[in-house]
Amino acid sequence: MRLRYLTLTAVAFFSAFPLYYSVVVASRHNSALAEVPPPLLPGGNFFANVARVFDTVPFGLALLNSVIVAGSISVAVMFFSTLAGFAFAKLKFRGKNAMLVITVATMMVPAQLGIIPLYMLMVKLEWTGTNYALIVPALVNAFGVFFMTQYLSRALPTELLEAGRVDGCSTWGLFWHVVLPAARPAAAVLGMLTFMSAWNDYFWPLVVLSPDNPTVQVALSTLASGYVNDYVLGLAGTAIGTLPLVAVFALFGKQIIGGIMQGAVKG
Amino acid sequence: MSTLPLAVTRRRGQGMRHTLDVRVSPYAYVAPFFLLFCAFGLFPLVYTAWVSLHEWTLLSETQTFVGLDNFTTLLADDYFWNATFNTLSIGVLSTVPQLALAIWLAHLLNRRLRLQTLFRVSLLLPNVTSVVAVVVIFSQLFGRDFGMINWVLSWFGVGSIDWAAGTASSHVALSVMIMWRWTGYNALIFLAAMQAVPRELYEAATLDGAGNFTQLRRITIPMIRPTMIFVVIVSTIGAMQIIAEPMLFGQSSGGGGGIATGGPDRQFQTLALFVYEQGFANSTFDFGYASAASWLMFLAVVIVAGINFLITRRAKGGLV
Numbered sequence: 001m002r003l004r005y006l007t008l009t010a011v012a013f014f015s016a017f018p019l020y021y022s023v024v025v026a027s028r029h030n031s032a033l034a035e036v037p038p039p040l041l042p043g044g045n046f047f048a049n050v051a052r053v054f055d056t057v058p059f060g061l062a063l064l065n066s067v068i069v070a071g072s073i074s075v076a077v078m079f080f081s082t083l084a085g086f087a088f089a090k091l092k093f094r095g096k097n098a099m100l101v102i103t104v105a106t107m108m109v110p111a112q113l114g115i116i117p118l119y120m121l122m123v124k125l126e127w128t129g130t131n132y133a134l135i136v137p138a139l140v141n142a143f144g145v146f147f148m149t150q151y152l153s154r155a156l157p158t159e160l161l162e163a164g165r166v167d168g169c170s171t172w173g174l175f176w177h178v179v180l181p182a183a184r185p186a187a188a189v190l191g192m193l194t195f196m197s198a199w200n201d202y203f204w205p206l207v208v209l210s211p212d213n214p215t216v217q218v219a220l221s222t223l224a225s226g227y228v229n230d231y232v233l234g235l236a237g238t239a240i241g242t243l244p245l246v247a248v249f250a251l252f253g254k255q256i257i258g259g260i261m262q263g264a265v266k267g
Numbered sequence: 268m269s270t271l272p273l274a275v276t277r278r279r280g281q282g283m284r285h286t287l288d289v290r291v292s293p294y295a296y297v298a299p300f301f302l303l304f305c306a307f308g309l310f311p312l313v314y315t316a317w318v319s320l321h322e323w324t325l326l327s328e329t330q331t332f333v334g335l336d337n338f339t340t341l342l343a344d345d346y347f348w349n350a351t352f353n354t355l356s357i358g359v360l361s362t363v364p365q366l367a368l369a370i371w372l373a374h375l376l377n378r379r380l381r382l383q384t385l386f387r388v389s390l391l392l393p394n395v396t397s398v399v400a401v402v403v404i405f406s407q408l409f410g411r412d413f414g415m416i417n418w419v420l421s422w423f424g425v426g427s428i429d430w431a432a433g434t435a436s437s438h439v440a441l442s443v444m445i446m447w448r449w450t451g452y453n454a455l456i457f458l459a460a461m462q463a464v465p466r467e468l469y470e471a472a473t474l475d476g477a478g479n480f481t482q483l484r485r486i487t488i489p490m491i492r493p494t495m496i497f498v499v500i501v502s503t504i505g506a507m508q509i510i511a512e513p514m515l516f517g518q519s520s521g522g523g524g525g526i527a528t529g530g531p532d533r534q535f536q537t538l539a540l541f542v543y544e545q546g547f548a549n550s551t552f553d554f555g556y557a558s559a560a561s562w563l564m565f566l567a568v569v570i571v572a573g574i575n576f577l578i579t580r581r582a583k584g585g586l587v
Contacts, residue, residue: 004375011372012389015451019392021415022404033413084297093293099301106304108500110568112508112539113561114311116546116554117318121311137307140300170285171292200397202511207547220399224406225518225526231407234519238400249395253388260391260452261459 019246026235033231049236053223056233058212062219062241069131069215070198073138077194078187080140085148086179090161091171100149107142115207122208133208134215138198144190150262151186152179189259192252199245216241312565319559325552337559347560349533350541351567353438357513357537358506358571361442365450366502370495372450373457374483390451398448402515405444406431409520431520437535441512449505453498460494461487492579499579500572507568510539538564 024039025032027046032039053059087093088100118137119128127133156179164174202217209215211222220241224234249256319337321330341347376386393401408415409430417427430440468486477485488495513529513536520530527544529536536544542564546557 004378004380008372008375008380008386011451012386015389015392015447018401018404018408018447019396021408022400025407033407033410036413036418038413038415038418080299084300087293087296091293091296093290096293099297103297103300106308108504109308109312110504110508110565111308111312112510113542113565113568114308114315115542116558116561117311117314118307119547120314120318120554121307137303140303142300142304145297145300171288175296196395200395200399202398203514207543217397217399220397220403221515221518224399224403224515231403231410234403235407238403242397242400245397246392246395249392250388253391254384257384257387257391257455261455261462 019243022235023239023243025232026239028232030230030232045232046236046239049232050240052233053237053240057219057222057237058214059216059219059237059241062214062216065131065214066199066216069134070195072135073198074191074195076135076139077141077144078191081144081148081190082152082180082183082187083175084140084145085150085152085183086175088145088149089153090156090158090179100146103142103145107146112203115204119207128208129210129213134198134201134205144194147190147259147262148183148186152183155186156182186259186262189255192248192256193259196245196249200242315558315561318554319562321555323553323555323558325554330555333555337556338563341556341559341563346533346536347538347541347563350529350536350538353434353513353529353533353535354507354509354538354567355571357438357441357445357509357535358503360438361445361449361509362502362506364442365446366453366498368446369450369453369498370457370483370488372454373461374487376454376458377461377487387455390454392451393448394452396448398511399515401444401448402512403519405440405447406516406519409440409443431516431530432534434532434534437516437530441509441516441535444512444516445506445509449502453502456498457491457494460491464490496576496579499575503572503575504568507564507571508539509537510543513537513540514543538567 021040023046024042026049028039028043029045032043088096088103122128122133125132127136160178160182161174164178169177200217201215202221205215205218206221209218211218214222220234220237223237320332320334322333322336323330372390376383380386396404409417411417411427411429411431414430416430417425420428428436430436464487468490469482472482472486514527516535517529518526525544525548527536527540527548529540538560542557542560545551545553545560
């Protein structure tokens with residue numbers, strides 16, 4: 001029993017330490033990196049380093065872009081996933097089971113392999129360099145649909161829908177007045193998961209955006225690559241660009257983890 | 268009873284509309300997903316095959332059909348095989364210990380435990396951290412002269428390792444980053460499956476005198492096999508597509524080389540990075556060649572995932 005706690009504590013330590021250490025380095029001067037032993041406590045240079053980040057890359061613009069992109073994707077994913085989840089969980093239609101299986105199967109498609117035609121498509125649509133290229137392909141995804149299907153088939157009583165029908169609700173009316181309110185807890189978790197993954201997305205934004213109109217992650221990679229060995233700068237950017245999200249996660253961790261684990265139990 | 272007058276006054280046309288509503292709405296509701304997937308998922312994947320049969324660059328307006336030329340060139344390209352080797356090596360180094368550790372951690376968490384939430388949240392912290400942040404942070408930790416990892420190793424008499432420079436050492440460093448980010452996530456997936464295993468099985472096993480490890484081997488693992496197959500396949504597909512880590516490691520470790528070469532000697536260039544180099548980082552923007560590489564990579568993904576599927580399905584309790 002004691003060994004169990006010891007192991008888990010050690011794992012928790014190794015999970016958290018790199019994040020803590022990044023703050024330590026981000027709040028120091030580059031010269032501190034050469035110290036032996038390495039510094040283990042934060043210094044007083046954090047805001048000066050953050051100011052350098054804003055001087056080096058268009059970080060304000062990057063934050064704005066990331067908020068717009070991750071925000072719109074989250075709202076859209078919550079909406080369309082609930083809509084499709086409602087259909088899969090509670091409506092009768094021909095081909096339903098096959099379509100649900102296909103939906104789950106698409107999660108296994110290595111989408112990154114289509115990156116070149118996807119880029120060509122964006123060139124055709126004249127979306128390269130714009131947020132559309134990030135938002136539109138991500139408006140809904142298989143995970144979200146599956147997640148909401150799971151939740152609604154478990155948590156939404158069919159009697160409630162039948163009662164709505166008797167009262168003369170159309171299908172859309174049912175969705176709007178019955179399903180959406182009932183779906184709120186799961187949709188909130190899905191929204192947070194989606195926001196985090198959209199915020200952290202790196203490769204596709206790198207391909208399709210230009211460095212002068214970046215998202216946070218693209219700006220961070222510019223920081224890390226442009227200045228060889230200026231780790232302090234890179235980590236200061238990391239600290240303001242990703243740690244707020246980590247903090248939010250720590251706050252809502254319980255709900256988010258519950259969501260991930262529910263999504264994992266395959267029906 | 269209050270609905271009766273409504274039904275009586277309903278005109279014929281409304282009945283039709285009702286039927287239409289019930290029949291058609293479900294398809295309309297699932298349509299956004301399928302439309303989006305076809306446009307931005309399926310179409311690019313299929314179109315890759317078409318592009319791969321052409322001499323096709325971003326710079327030229329015309330594309331010439333060249334049959335399988337891109338593929339034959341590719342099979343003779345040492346850089347391609349180097350990238351294949353690196354992908355498999357990093358894939359094995361990061362996935363195998365990761366999944367074993369994840370199962371073990373899930374097993375440890377699958378009890379009544381104080382601080383349960385705290386442990387779970389901390390396990391998932393790395394997964395919430397962006398890949399850019401992970402690589403920037405770990406490049407510093409893996410630094411040759413002033414990195415904390417070399418400092419700790421020096422207590423044991425290990426000299427300064429230039430992690431990014433060697434093939435094996437860079438693969439280990441990258442695997443550590445990947446493991447750090449994904450072990451906790453997979454542990455929670457396993458934990459979810461383990462919680463569905465009936466408690467009585469463990470109670471009976473304890474009465475029969477079976478120890479902790481035996482219970483893990485004989486009860487837990489056989490019972491969560493479907494989840495294991497799922498996780499192994501998903502991890503394999505993920506591992507075959509690793510790109511951001513080597514790309515960023517090449518930039519922030521300061522070892523030189525281009526953005527997409529995976530180190531100056533291509534010591535950690537993965538297949539996905541090779542595709543990116545050919546298509547976007549090379550001055551030729553050779554979409555045809557890159558698409559051919561994509562397709563061979565797809566083949567590799569299917570083969571490796573298939574092999575792992577068979578192994579996982581057949582594995583008896585003694586997998587770990």
